[in-house]
Amino acid sequence: MKYVILIHSNPQPWGHPTGDYVAENLALPAQERDRVNGAFETAMQEMSERGELLGGEALGDPATSRLYRWEAGSAVVTDGPYSEAKEHLAGFFLIDVESPERAHEIVERFAGPGETVELRPAMWPGGEDQ
Template structure:
């Protein structure tokens, strides 16, 4: 089963790893930050060793985006960010796991202070879940 893990965040200034730029993360005691970082590194290593990690990318700041919307019969380009949202898409990981339970076990390690993490199944063209 394939899932995408979407990291929604708004670090100031924009940077990666996003936690390093979020006040909620920075305010944690150092031992808690170290444990969270170690948990994340452990799950990344597990996914690589198990062949579950397909890909992942950090995204540039939302202001660097170009938006394309349909307007008067053709695409119209404009500068980002895409919306006036509190959080923006900061990055993603595509994983291939044996079950939803495994996907949820993994994504729990991605959710950190000041961030929202979305787990979404992928679909084949035509709507069949992957």
């Protein structure tokens, strides 16, 4: 079963790893931040060793994005992201696991203080869950 793990974060200030720029994370004692970071690194290592991690990328500063919308028969391009957004997509991981339970187990270690992590099933081109 393939899933995408979407990492959402506040775009201001901006940088990676996102936890280093999130007030809730920075307010934690150093020992707790180390524990949270260690859980993430352990999850990444486990997924890699088990062949579950198919790929992933951190995404660039949202101020550099462009939005494309279809209007009046052609594409209209504007600077992104949406101005009203409090969060933006900061990065993603594509995983292939044996069950939804395993996906949930992994993602629980991704969500740090002040961050939002979304788990979404990937779909075949025909629209069925993989």
